[in-house]
Amino acid sequence: MSSVLPLDSLPFPAGERAGARGAPLAASTPLVQATDLAKTFDVSAPWLNRVLERKPRQLLHAVDGVSFAIAKGRTLALVGESGCGKSTVARLLVGLYAPTRGSFAFDGQDAHAAFRSAQGRQLRRRIQMIFQDPYASLNPRWKVQDIVAEPLKEHGLVTGAAALRERVGELLSSVGLAAQDAARYPHQFSGGQRQRISIARALATHPDFLVCDEPTSALDVSVQAQVLNLMKDLQRRLGLTYLFISHNLAVVRHVSDEVGVMYLGRLVELADRQQLFAQPRHPYTRMLLDAIPKMHDTGRARTPVQGEVPNPLNPPSGCAFHPRCPHADARCRAERPVLQEIRGVRVACHAVEEGRV
Amino acid sequence: MAPLLQVRDLVVEFPTRRGTLRALDRISFEIAPGEILGVVGESGAGKSLTGAAIIGLLEPPGRIASGEVLLEGERIDKLPFERLRHIRGRKIGAIFQDPLTSLNPLYTIGRQLTETIQAHLPVDRTEARRRAIALLEETGIPAAAQRIDHYPHQFSGGMRQRVVIALALAAEPRLVVADEPTTALDVSIQAQIIQLLKRICREHGAAVMLITHDMGVIAETCDRVAVMYAGRLAEVGPVHEVIHQPAHPYTTGLMASIPDMESERERLAQIDGAMPRLNAIPPGCAYNPRCPRAFGRCTRERPELLAAGATRAACWLHDASAQVPA
Numbered sequence: 001m002s003s004v005l006p007l008d009s010l011p012f013p014a015g016e017r018a019g020a021r022g023a024p025l026a027a028s029t030p031l032v033q034a035t036d037l038a039k040t041f042d043v044s045a046p047w048l049n050r051v052l053e054r055k056p057r058q059l060l061h062a063v064d065g066v067s068f069a070i071a072k073g074r075t076l077a078l079v080g081e082s083g084c085g086k087s088t089v090a091r092l093l094v095g096l097y098a099p100t101r102g103s104f105a106f107d108g109q110d111a112h113a114a115f116r117s118a119q120g121r122q123l124r125r126r127i128q129m130i131f132q133d134p135y136a137s138l139n140p141r142w143k144v145q146d147i148v149a150e151p152l153k154e155h156g157l158v159t160g161a162a163a164l165r166e167r168v169g170e171l172l173s174s175v176g177l178a179a180q181d182a183a184r185y186p187h188q189f190s191g192g193q194r195q196r197i198s199i200a201r202a203l204a205t206h207p208d209f210l211v212c213d214e215p216t217s218a219l220d221v222s223v224q225a226q227v228l229n230l231m232k233d234l235q236r237r238l239g240l241t242y243l244f245i246s247h248n249l250a251v252v253r254h255v256s257d258e259v260g261v262m263y264l265g266r267l268v269e270l271a272d273r274q275q276l277f278a279q280p281r282h283p284y285t286r287m288l289l290d291a292i293p294k295m296h297d298t299g300r301a302r303t304p305v306q307g308e309v310p311n312p313l314n315p316p317s318g319c320a321f322h323p324r325c326p327h328a329d330a331r332c333r334a335e336r337p338v339l340q341e342i343r344g345v346r347v348a349c350h351a352v353e354e355g356r357v
Numbered sequence: 358m359a360p361l362l363q364v365r366d367l368v369v370e371f372p373t374r375r376g377t378l379r380a381l382d383r384i385s386f387e388i389a390p391g392e393i394l395g396v397v398g399e400s401g402a403g404k405s406l407t408g409a410a411i412i413g414l415l416e417p418p419g420r421i422a423s424g425e426v427l428l429e430g431e432r433i434d435k436l437p438f439e440r441l442r443h444i445r446g447r448k449i450g451a452i453f454q455d456p457l458t459s460l461n462p463l464y465t466i467g468r469q470l471t472e473t474i475q476a477h478l479p480v481d482r483t484e485a486r487r488r489a490i491a492l493l494e495e496t497g498i499p500a501a502a503q504r505i506d507h508y509p510h511q512f513s514g515g516m517r518q519r520v521v522i523a524l525a526l527a528a529e530p531r532l533v534v535a536d537e538p539t540t541a542l543d544v545s546i547q548a549q550i551i552q553l554l555k556r557i558c559r560e561h562g563a564a565v566m567l568i569t570h571d572m573g574v575i576a577e578t579c580d581r582v583a584v585m586y587a588g589r590l591a592e593v594g595p596v597h598e599v600i601h602q603p604a605h606p607y608t609t610g611l612m613a614s615i616p617d618m619e620s621e622r623e624r625l626a627q628i629d630g631a632m633p634r635l636n637a638i639p640p641g642c643a644y645n646p647r648c649p650r651a652f653g654r655c656t657r658e659r660p661e662l663l664a665a666g667a668t669r670a671a672c673w674l675h676d677a678s679a680q681v682p683a
Contacts, residue, residue: 226629250573294617
């Protein structure tokens with residue numbers, strides 16, 4: 001497997017991506033704008049059980065009012081522990097789920113209205129997704145040629161077997177694979193190479209926006225470095241916009257421009273990368289940062305975080321983090337804090353607002 | 358101090374239809390009493406297999422082809438199944454990655470703990486239960502006296518891993534083999550479990566072989582670290598030296614490819630290529646096709662572990678008796 005190609009050997013036809021090429025555009029109007037996005041799942045017992053056993057309806061608020069914007073060519077990372085709703089946000093943005101509440105505007109238009117209409121196809125072409133598990137997201141019975149060509153055929157972008165073969169070869173070489181690899185099956189590749197195949201597939205339709213759900217967490221560190229470098233190169237070359245979902249703060253710190261920290265379905269802090277890592281405000285962000293084992297701090301004694309993520313079916317009252325928070329008081333237990341701008345950072349915390357932290 | 362565990366020239370092979378695969382190739386290391394040895398490497402490097410070979414849980418057709426494993430000076434790699442079963446649990450405890458699969462879902466955790474205690478120690482049921490509750494309290498399970506009668510599914514992932522740690526330590530073993538004990542857990546829980554493992558093993562005087570792919574966990578927890586590559590040991594040494602002055606080019610590359618929280622880098626260093634498959638390990642040093650400092654000898658002769666400053670590395674760059682190209 002060779003390393004990433006030099007910038008000038010970019011296989012995209014000239015002119016096709018005019019405007020998106022070169023340096024990322026100025027952060028003027030956001031490409032992606034989520035406003036009060038929410039997704040509720042009905043996890044109630046079946047109807048008969050509810051009637052006979054008098055069980056109530058049970059709703060799981062997986063994402064509960066999340067708002068953010070991503071400017072063109074930038075990367076927003078969402079971090080949080082399992083069950084915080086970050087993957088649900090990803091699925092909302094690619095249209096795999098319809099939101100229960102709120103809206104998602106892509107390039108100025110209401111995306112979820114468009115997904116249902118005739119323009120949905122056009123929009124899906126511009127929004128693509130890279131999944132976590134490169135073993136599960138590639139069809140083992142298909143050759144790489146068919147996997148990467150599927151979106152091209154589906155969107156009618158390339159017709160004719162020869163043209164398809166050529167385009168797939170270009171896409172594969174843009175992610176550091178060989179054009180001849182198209183004739184092989186996914187099981188003949190290593191994990192890192194498979195993730196390159198899924199990136200090639202996602203790039204096939206010339207998307208503007210890539211939703212990456214834990215793209216490297218199934219990979220070994222040296223392979224992770226290859227894939228992260230590739231993703232950064234592609235972003236610079238193609239002017240891509242990323243939503244990067246990860247639980248690994250060190251990876252997030254490396255790839256993102258802005259970071260949103262999620263806890264139990266809500267954003268608790270949304271800040272510029274440098275600001276967030278240099279000066280985390282929300283107690284949960286501080287806790288997460290403190291919990292990462294540090295490579296260059298051998299044998300350091302840490303005060304480990306107390307407690308676990310509460311059951312999302314029965315979230316705590318007020319601020320969902322209050323049972324684990326060292327700064328919680330009566331107001332935190334009663335009143336849910338909203339995400340608001342406090343001293344240049346958007347944070348949802350009463351203690352920060354009151355200046356107690 | 359005599360080493361607690363000695364592994365000498367351990368070779369594990371898997372016979373297949375297309376020939377024998379050598380999954381572990383002459384691994385040698387030692388663990389001192391009470392010491393925490395980290396074993397790190399990428400998937401397929403042989404970390405878990407080393408652990409499985411030591412506790413005698415190799416999946417057939419895998420087998421120890423040569424070499425020996427000594428626990429407190431006694432060979433345990435050739436013991437009959439029943440004798441080994443007695444040592445497992447009593448002298449060597451094991452902690453696996455997924456806490457749900459290492460607990461029996463049909464029994465309460467109390468039953469699993471007391472059964473383990475009674476199988477290895479001469480105590481009656483009431484005493485075993487008392488010890489089980491004490492262990493659960495030690496591992497930080499709140500209301501242990503009530504929780505002991507719960508089933509594994511009633512615990513969260515972090516709590517289950519605490520139960521598994523209690524189970525591994527139930528018979529006061531001298532060595533705990535922990536294979537990726539925190540990989541399935543979230544970061545905040547991972548920090549709690551690592552602290553717990555470290556504290557409780559120190560209190561019980563147990564040595565730990567901690568197998569993980571997470572260098573951060575190794576850095577915080579271990580005394581020494583062994584780096585594995587393609588079924589071989591690449592480097593062994595004190596954890597601080599291996600991280601800050603690695604002697605093997607693979608260790609250097611591995612360390613540089615990890616995104617960290619301190620430095621400001623636009624690109625991560627990457628090791629091009631991938632670890633070779635077991636049926637295609639190159640002659641000489643297994644790392645030579647990817648190594649930026651490889652020279653002629655590396656493609657012909659396999660290096661043994663050589664002294665390299667504070668650590669030992671399997672790399673010809675550290676062969677004091679030969680001329681090394683600059």
